[in-house]
Amino acid sequence: MSFVSPVTIQKVSGESLIETPDLLAVEEPLEIRLGFGPTDDRQQRSVSVTMRTPGEETGRNDEELALGFLFTEGIIHKSTDVISCRHCVQDAQKTGNVIRVELQPEVDIDWSRLTRNTFTSSSCGLCGKATIEAVTSLTAGPVTSDFAVTPEILYALPERVRIMQSTFAYTGGIHAAALFDATGKVPLIREDIGRHNALDKLIGATFWQNGLPLTQFGVFLSGRIGVELVQKSWMAGIPLLAAVGAPSSLAVQMAKEAGITLIGFVRDHRFNVYSEGHRAWG
Known part of the structure; x- marks a missing residue:
C-alpha cells in the first residue's frame, strides 16, 4: 500500500495553464479492533475508525497508530498488555485497513473511556474544566521533568523536521510529529494526514519499545x-x-494544568510561550 497517489493536475500561473503530473497524500480509513477476554472466551470489538495515511509498505505505522491511540485513551498501559498487533487478512473488502490488537486475558477494559468521546469532539457539550478533569483521572499528575532547550534549538526545528518529512516532500499535504532531545537531535518522526494520528504513531512507536514516559x-x-x-x-x-x-x-488551559511547556508559532526565528516558559530557556 503506497502513501502517495499519482494524479494529473492543471497548473495555473498568471495567464498560462499546463497539465502536469502530481502526487497526493493517500487518505484511507483504519479500523482498530480489540481482541480481549479470557482464553476460553475471546471476543472481538471494533473501537475506532480513523482516516489516516497508510504509511510504509510493511504497515508498521498502522501498528504504532493503533497502540498510540489505545495508550493515550487509557485502554492499555504497558507493552506487556499486548499479545499481538497485526492487520486482519480475513476481511478481503478492507485489505490493509483493519488492524487487530490482541490483549492479554487479564487486561480489564474500561469501555466508557472509548464511548464518552471526551477528547475528540468539539461539540460534546463538556466545559473545559470537565475535559481537563477527565484527563487528570488517567494521569499521575502534572509532568515533572528537568528537560529544557535553548531558543536556538527551537528556531532550528521547523527546517530540520521539514527536511526529514519524506511524504511531505512528495505531496506538501501531510502533518508531522517529531521527537527531539535537549540538543535538538530528532531521533524519531512520524507523518500522517491527521495531526492526532501523527502523534499517536510517534507515541505508539515509543510505547512498543518501552520508551514511555517521554520525560x-x-x-x-x-x-x-x-x-x-x-x-x-x-x-x-x-x-x-x-x-x-x-x-x-x-x-x-490543559497545558497549564499538566505542567507542560506549550509553544506556538515556531517559525521565522521566533515563537510564543503559553505555559511553563522556563523549559524554553535551557
Missing part, C-alpha cells in the same frame, strides 16, 4: 495545537510541546 524529550508538531494533542502528550509524559501553528484556548 526527557520534546515534541514538535507541524500544525496547530488542539486540546487532544495536549491530552496525548500529557498521557505520554512529554514536558514540552511546540508547533508551527497556534494553540487553542483549551489546549493552553
Whole structure:
C-alpha cells in the first residue's frame, strides 16, 4: 500500500495553464479492533475508525497508530498488555485497513473511556474544566521533568523536521510529529494526514519499545495545537510541546494544568510561550 497517489493536475500561473503530473497524500480509513477476554472466551470489538495515511509498505505505522491511540485513551498501559498487533487478512473488502490488537486475558477494559468521546469532539457539550478533569483521572499528575532547550534549538526545528518529512516532500499535504532531545537531535518522526494520528504513531512507536514516559524529550508538531494533542502528550509524559501553528484556548488551559511547556508559532526565528516558559530557556 503506497502513501502517495499519482494524479494529473492543471497548473495555473498568471495567464498560462499546463497539465502536469502530481502526487497526493493517500487518505484511507483504519479500523482498530480489540481482541480481549479470557482464553476460553475471546471476543472481538471494533473501537475506532480513523482516516489516516497508510504509511510504509510493511504497515508498521498502522501498528504504532493503533497502540498510540489505545495508550493515550487509557485502554492499555504497558507493552506487556499486548499479545499481538497485526492487520486482519480475513476481511478481503478492507485489505490493509483493519488492524487487530490482541490483549492479554487479564487486561480489564474500561469501555466508557472509548464511548464518552471526551477528547475528540468539539461539540460534546463538556466545559473545559470537565475535559481537563477527565484527563487528570488517567494521569499521575502534572509532568515533572528537568528537560529544557535553548531558543536556538527551537528556531532550528521547523527546517530540520521539514527536511526529514519524506511524504511531505512528495505531496506538501501531510502533518508531522517529531521527537527531539535537549540538543535538538530528532531521533524519531512520524507523518500522517491527521495531526492526532501523527502523534499517536510517534507515541505508539515509543510505547512498543518501552520508551514511555517521554520525560526527557520534546515534541514538535507541524500544525496547530488542539486540546487532544495536549491530552496525548500529557498521557505520554512529554514536558514540552511546540508547533508551527497556534494553540487553542483549551489546549493552553490543559497545558497549564499538566505542567507542560506549550509553544506556538515556531517559525521565522521566533515563537510564543503559553505555559511553563522556563523549559524554553535551557
